[in-house]
Amino acid sequence: MSHVEHSHSVEISASRLRKKNMMRTAGLCLLGILFALGSLHTKTLGAAWLGLCIWGFWGAFNLRDIATNKLISRVAFTWLTYCGIALVLASICVFIWAEDGDILNPQLRLLFPAVAALFLIRRNSISTPIRIGMTHAVAAASILGFLWSAFWVAQGADVRASLASNAIPWAVAISFNACLLLPCALAEDKSAAQRWFWLFGVACAIGAVLLSQSRGAFLVIPWCGLVYAWFWHQKKYVSHTGFHRTLIGLLCAVAILLAGAWWGPGDVLRIRQAVQNIQEFKSVENYNSSGGARLYLWSLAWDGIKRSPWVGIGSVERMRLIQHAGDGGNDDELAKLSTVRQLGHVHNQYLNAALDGGAIGLAALLALLAGMAIATRQLARIDPVASWQLGGVLFMHATASVTNVNFLHNYYVMALSLAAVIPLLIARNASSSQ
Numbered sequence: 244m245s246h247v248e249h250s251h252s253v254e255i256s257a258s259r260l261r262k263k264n265m266m267r268t269a270g271l272c273l274l275g276i277l278f279a280l281g282s283l284h285t286k287t288l289g290a291a292w293l294g295l296c297i298w299g300f301w302g303a304f305n306l307r308d309i310a311t312n313k314l315i316s317r318v319a320f321t322w323l324t325y326c327g328i329a330l331v332l333a334s335i336c337v338f339i340w341a342e343d344g345d346i347l348n349p350q351l352r353l354l355f356p357a358v359a360a361l362f363l364i365r366r367n368s369i370s371t372p373i374r375i376g377m378t379h380a381v382a383a384a385s386i387l388g389f390l391w392s393a394f395w396v397a398q399g400a401d402v403r404a405s406l407a408s409n410a411i412p413w414a415v416a417i418s419f420n421a422c423l424l425l426p427c428a429l430a431e432d433k434s435a436a437q438r439w440f441w442l443f444g445v446a447c448a449i450g451a452v453l454l455s456q457s458r459g460a461f462l463v464i465p466w467c468g469l470v471y472a473w474f475w476h477q478k479k480y481v482s483h484t485g486f487h488r489t490l491i492g493l494l495c496a497v498a499i500l501l502a503g504a505w506w507g508p509g510d511v512l513r514i515r516q517a518v519q520n521i522q523e524f525k526s527v528e529n530y531n532s533s534g535g536a537r538l539y540l541w542s543l544a545w546d547g548i549k550r551s552p553w554v555g556i557g558s559v560e561r562m563r564l565i566q567h568a569g570d571g572g573n574d575d576e577l578a579k580l581s582t583v584r585q586l587g588h589v590h591n592q593y594l595n596a597a598l599d600g601g602a603i604g605l606a607a608l609l610a611l612l613a614g615m616a617i618a619t620r621q622l623a624r625i626d627p628v629a630s631w632q633l634g635g636v637l638f639m640h641a642t643a644s645v646t647n648v649n650f651l652h653n654y655y656v657m658a659l660s661l662a663a664v665i666p667l668l669i670a671r672n673a674s675s676s677q
Contacts, residue, residue, distance in 0.1 A: 271373060274298065275380040278661070282388030282417060282451075284407050285654045292356065292657040295664075299359020312364060312672055318621045319364050319667045323357040325614025330354055332607035336600035340557035349650040353611065353660045360664035374669040375437065378427050381665070382444030385420040389447035392454040402454055412655030414457035415643040419662035421448035421463050422470075422635025426628040427669075429474040459646040466638055470631055531582040537590045537646065539583055543568060544594040548601070555601035562587050588651060592644030612641055615663060622670055629670035636662045 274294040281288030330350040337346055363369060395405040403410035421444075427433065428441035445467065452460045530539045547556055547564060556564070565587065569580040577584075589595045597605040615637040622630035640649075640659060649655040 270294075270298070271376065275376050275383075278377075278380040279383035279387060281658070282384045282407060282413075282420075283391055285657075288407070288654060288657050288661075292352070292661060295661065296355045296359045299356075299362040312367065314625050314672050315667065315670050316361065316364050318618050318625070318670070319357070319361040319664075321621060322614050322618045322663065322667065323354070323361050325610050325617070326350065326354045326357045328614075329607045329610040332603055332610060333600070336555070336604045336607065339554050339600075339603075340559070342558060346558065348653070349656045350607070352653070352656045353663070356660045356664050360667050363668060369668050374671075375433075377665060377669055378424065378437075378441060381420050381423050382441050382447075385417065385424065385444040385448035385451065388417050388420075389451040389454070392451050396454055403456060406455065408652050408654035410455045411457045411459055411643070411647045412649040412652040412658075414452045414455040414460035415639055415649060416655055416658035416662075417448050417451045417455075418460045418463035418639045418643075419636050419658060421445045421452075421467060422639060423632045423662060423665055424448070425467050425470050425635075426474075426631040429471065430628050459643045460639070462642050463635075463639055466635055470635065473631070530579050536582050536586065539568070539580070540565065540586065540589040541591055541594055544589040544591065544598045547598050548594070551601055552597075553601045553603070555597065555599045555604050558599050561589075561595070561598050565589070588648040590647055592648050592650060595648045608644075612637065615640070618667070622666065625672050626670040629666040632666035632669075633663065636666070 274291060277287050277291035277294055281291050330347065333347055333350050336342075337344060392402050392406065395402040406413045408416075424441045424444045428438045428445060430438075449464060449467070452463060530536050543564065547561070550556070555561075566584050568583050569577050589598060592608060593605065596608040600607065615633060619630050619634045619637060622633060636659070643649060649659075
């Protein structure tokens with residue numbers, strides 16, 4: 244081959260590489276945009292979920308150069324393993340009760356991004372600009388979620404009926420964003436502009452949670468306070484005085500808002516309503532409220548679990564049990580259960596899993612929590628920021644599951660699956676050269 248022909252071949256190869264890199268960059272930008280828009284509609288979040296899976300599986304079969312980070316890869320494999328265990332256990336429950344395979348959707352939606360994340364990490368496909376871009380997309384999702392909910396509040400509409408999904412799973416999904424953003428905003432290895440943007444995203448996430456009036460997601464506020472206290476204690480908070488004061492001001496403003504919601508006129512956050520519901524349940528056995536219905540359903544679920552503690556009663560029998568609650572009673576007793584009889588689950592993820600599948604069903608649910616907990620512990624030795632991110636997602640998922648069955652909402656499952664792998668993808672081994 245002549246020198247001219249060789250030069251021409253090199254130019255063609257370089258041109259193809261540039262086109263490939265441009266297409267890859269465009270695809271990643273599109274993925275980031277879809278994730279940012281995920282707070283507005285289930286389909287955009289679903290497209291982001293699918294895009295991440297495609298990216299991971301495409302990389303597994305098309306990237307030739309492997310530069311594995313063994314430590315982070317081991318963490319990703321831990322999460323994938325426990326997702327697989329949850330799927331197997333849930334499949335056993337489906338087999339026992341001969342139920343529709345659609346019941347396995349949550350486990351499958353969690354499994355595929357976990358596989359994709361493992362492929363991406365093993366192929367060393369996550370560069371520093373991609374890590375920053377992912378965090379920016381999370382912040383943008385929080386900002387858009389706040390603007391969307393604030394728009395409906397300004398219009399005087401029912402904001403809880405105007406969100407991308409049911410208000411409770413939507414609010415918990417938004418709280419995941421605050422858990423992902425705050426540790427990054429407190430880290431000192433990023434520029435001030437980036438940290439300010441991420442802190443603004445945290446404020447918007449908390450604001451969106453409050454506007455949604457979903458009390459089960461309010462625990463993100465004390466969690467953010469705990470994260471800040473830890474970073475402050477470790478001397479890893481941002482030393483810039485303005486940033487430090489702004490963060491303290493944000494936490495104080497939220498505390499004042501919560502106090503005002505309790506002591507001030509009206510009940511904009513529905514806090515006093517919850518207390519009133521519990522009092523009515525105890526005094527007059529009124530179950531036609533969110534709190535009263537939950538307390539009745541939890542008691543109903545516990546009775547069902549005691550009848551069949553090992554394999555449960557199945558989802559079909561669970562729905563029949565709820566919809567026929569109070570059968571045989573008089574008209575007054577049935578009237579008190581009118582709200583309960585219209586529901587389909589017991590508004591507690593743990594009780595619902597144990598009622599449907601007994602110890603096996605509950606183990607399937609707890610396997611996911613165990614996987615996140617172990618991965619969080621492993622990340623603590625590698626990247627404390629990523630560890631706090633995943634720990635926040637675990638905390639919000641575990642606590643919000645006490646008052647609702649969020650797994651019945653596709654939006655929530657996709658948000659959880661993405662929030663669980665983002666800390667793995669952006670984690671960096673401090674001892675490596677990444």
